[in-house]
Amino acid sequence: MSDSEESDGEGGLGNLSRLIVRPPGQSGKAKRGQLCFDAAFECGNLGRADHITDLEYDLFVRPDTCRPRARFWFNFTIENVKQDQRVILNIVNLGKETTLFDTDMTPLVRSTSRPKWQRIPRRLIFYHRSLAHRGRKILSIAFAFDREEDVYQFSAAASYSYSRLQKHLAAWEKKAQAFATRQSIAQTTQKRRIDLVTIGDYNFKEKDKDFKEETIVSKIKTAEQKKRVVLIIARTHGGEPPSSFVCQGLLDFLLGSSEKALALRNNIVLEVIPMLNPDGVFLGNQRSDLLGGDLNRCWNRATSYAHPALVAVNDLLKKLASEKTVQLDFIIDIHGDISHEGVFVRGNSYDDVYRFERHAVLPKFLGARIEAWRPEACFYNADSVLAGTARRALPTGSIDAYTVLVSLGGRRLAPRGPYIHYTEDAYTKIGKSLAKSLCDYYRHIGIIPPRVGRSKKKDRGRRRRRRPVVERDRSPSSSPERRVLAGRVLSPSLPKVSPPALQALPARLSRRPVLKSRPRTVAHADNILPLITGTAVKTPRLAVVDMSAYIQTPKEFVKHRPDKSHLRVRRSTRFSRPRFTSDEYDTRESDS
Numbered sequence: 001m002s003d004s005e006e007s008d009g010e011g012g013l014g015n016l017s018r019l020i021v022r023p024p025g026q027s028g029k030a031k032r033g034q035l036c037f038d039a040a041f042e043c044g045n046l047g048r049a050d051h052i053t054d055l056e057y058d059l060f061v062r063p064d065t066c067r068p069r070a071r072f073w074f075n076f077t078i079e080n081v082k083q084d085q086r087v088i089l090n091i092v093n094l095g096k097e098t099t100l101f102d103t104d105m106t107p108l109v110r111s112t113s114r115p116k117w118q119r120i121p122r123r124l125i126f127y128h129r130s131l132a133h134r135g136r137k138i139l140s141i142a143f144a145f146d147r148e149e150d151v152y153q154f155s156a157a158a159s160y161s162y163s164r165l166q167k168h169l170a171a172w173e174k175k176a177q178a179f180a181t182r183q184s185i186a187q188t189t190q191k192r193r194i195d196l197v198t199i200g201d202y203n204f205k206e207k208d209k210d211f212k213e214e215t216i217v218s219k220i221k222t223a224e225q226k227k228r229v230v231l232i233i234a235r236t237h238g239g240e241p242p243s244s245f246v247c248q249g250l251l252d253f254l255l256g257s258s259e260k261a262l263a264l265r266n267n268i269v270l271e272v273i274p275m276l277n278p279d280g281v282f283l284g285n286q287r288s289d290l291l292g293g294d295l296n297r298c299w300n301r302a303t304s305y306a307h308p309a310l311v312a313v314n315d316l317l318k319k320l321a322s323e324k325t326v327q328l329d330f331i332i333d334i335h336g337d338i339s340h341e342g343v344f345v346r347g348n349s350y351d352d353v354y355r356f357e358r359h360a361v362l363p364k365f366l367g368a369r370i371e372a373w374r375p376e377a378c379f380y381n382a383d384s385v386l387a388g389t390a391r392r393a394l395p396t397g398s399i400d401a402y403t404v405l406v407s408l409g410g411r412r413l414a415p416r417g418p419y420i421h422y423t424e425d426a427y428t429k430i431g432k433s434l435a436k437s438l439c440d441y442y443r444h445i446g447i448i449p450p451r452v453g454r455s456k457k458k459d460r461g462r463r464r465r466r467r468p469v470v471e472r473d474r475s476p477s478s479s480p481e482r483r484v485l486a487g488r489v490l491s492p493s494l495p496k497v498s499p500p501a502l503q504a505l506p507a508r509l510s511r512r513p514v515l516k517s518r519p520r521t522v523a524h525a526d527n528i529l530p531l532i533t534g535t536a537v538k539t540p541r542l543a544v545v546d547m548s549a550y551i552q553t554p555k556e557f558v559k560h561r562p563d564k565s566h567l568r569v570r571r572s573t574r575f576s577r578p579r580f581t582s583d584e585y586d587t588r589e590s591d592s
């Protein structure tokens with residue numbers, strides 16, 4: 001056993017470790033341009049690389065440990081490239097067919113001289129059924145290496161490793177000493193920490209107590225008042241790094257000095273588990289932990305041997321439930337999603353209408369704060385299939401549990417707007433918005449006192465006053481409708497008095513007299529051409545025109561047309577030996 005196998009546990013997993021992929025039969029020292037593939041690092045995932053031609057490589061995602069069906073996450077490097085070398089990389093064994101690669105999502109790339117992740121342009125990505133791969137859907141990336149000395153890294157999404165989290169938490173903890181504690185509530189099978197960050201104080205402030213003891217009513221209130229708690233869980237699945245970025249954004253926001261962060265820290269308690277599955281994240285798994293368990297399907301049957309993290313969280317919940325002065329309100333489980341755009345929530349359904357209505361309140365607050373929130377993608381259900389998820393298994397009584405899903409790809413701000421890819425910053429912003437909406441909610445129900453020093457009057461004063469529109473200020477060209485009408489009304493109704501030399505005159509001088517002498521144009525419906533509003537032209541509806549005459553193929557042509565099925569058969573015989581693809585091909589596994 002080599003040294004690396006013992007130290008990082010990668011060797012036995014089947015990740016490629018600096019493998020030079022060359023044409024069959026060749027050996028000896030690698031020449032420039034014979035690509036060297038490597039995935040033997042933290043969060044790395046690539047199981048196999050086949051040389052098809054010097055231009056084309058078939059790549060295989062390494063399935064999760066002990067869970068062969070989970071195959072989506074990939075993260076590998078390529079080096080020993082030639083200047084301006086062009087390649088096609090086919091990822092041929094993805095475990096899910098319908099993903100965002102179908103539409104706009106693209107993988108990411110970075111190199112040693114350009115360490116920031118960049119999305120590969122969509123025109124270089126092809127997610128298609130390949131006859132050479134038994135008709136299965138493969139992801140082809142066309143890529144040109146532009147610098148010989150660089151190491152190129154390709155990944156399904158910007159990765160967020162266990163080490164990065166540990167580093168971030170260590171720095172965060174130092175800054176947040178005054179109001180937060182960090183502890184390890186359990187150890188994973190591979191002896192990694194499962195961190196729990198507690199923000200806020202379970203005790204009510206002494207100052208508040210003194211103030212409230214003034215009246216009998218407030219005395220009763222103090223006795224009844226419970227400290228509100230929110231539990232946030234992130235990164236249950238290794239292949240969903242957006243979850244970690246969102247969690248980081250949330251933690252960083254709570255560290256800040258903003259009024260909302262202060263209000264949250266002072267009035268409620270947030271229990272945050274930033275990484276529930278450190279083993280899976282470290283190993284580069286898509287969903288499972290080391291033993292092949294999908295943690296978001298095992299909450300209802302967790303054992304201390306196989307799921308130490310889940311048992312620890314269950315213990316925490318029991319402890320919270322036993323305390324009389326504490327009330328757990330929400331469990332928020334943050335995930336990434338490979339099939340949908342934007343941000344949305346999955347919740348539970350209840351037979352009691354009032355209970356159900358209350359359950360739908362927090363998502364409303366989230367929707368008001370989070371950019372690209374997609375209410376149409378939010379579902380509330382009680383499927384038996386998902387009985388092992390956190391949101392189904394954990395809540396008891398009045399606790400509301402949700403799965404918040406953030407797209408691995410991007411979002412549209414309007415239904416038909418442009419597609420905007422998510423960046424690390426955009427994810428951390430979602431975390432910030434999540435914290436803000438929690439503040440909104442608790443302010444709404446009176447747990448967090450209303451913001452002081454901000455009145456409505458002040459708001460009104462700040463608003464820009466609208467300048468009244470004076471008719472003479474308007475130039476004749478200010479209204480696009482008028483401009484078009486004047487020019488487009490057909491003769492003979494075009495009046496002769498219209499200013500003939502309008503364009504020749506200097507604009508300012510011409511304005512007023514022209515407006516005064518401008519005659520009223522009489523609108524004759526028959527004479528008016530389609531109105532131009534903006535750049536779009538309103539035309540008669542195309543559906544009225546029968547297009548079938550233009551589409552129908554003449555019968556003579558049909559006769560001479562070559563038989564299509566014949567073509568198809570001939571094409572497939574070109575590849576006499578189909579390339580390898582994994583036989584276990586599952587398309588039904590859902591995200592979250």
Ligand SMILES: [Zn+2]
Pocket residue numbers: 236237240296335336591592
């Ligand atoms: Zn997930």
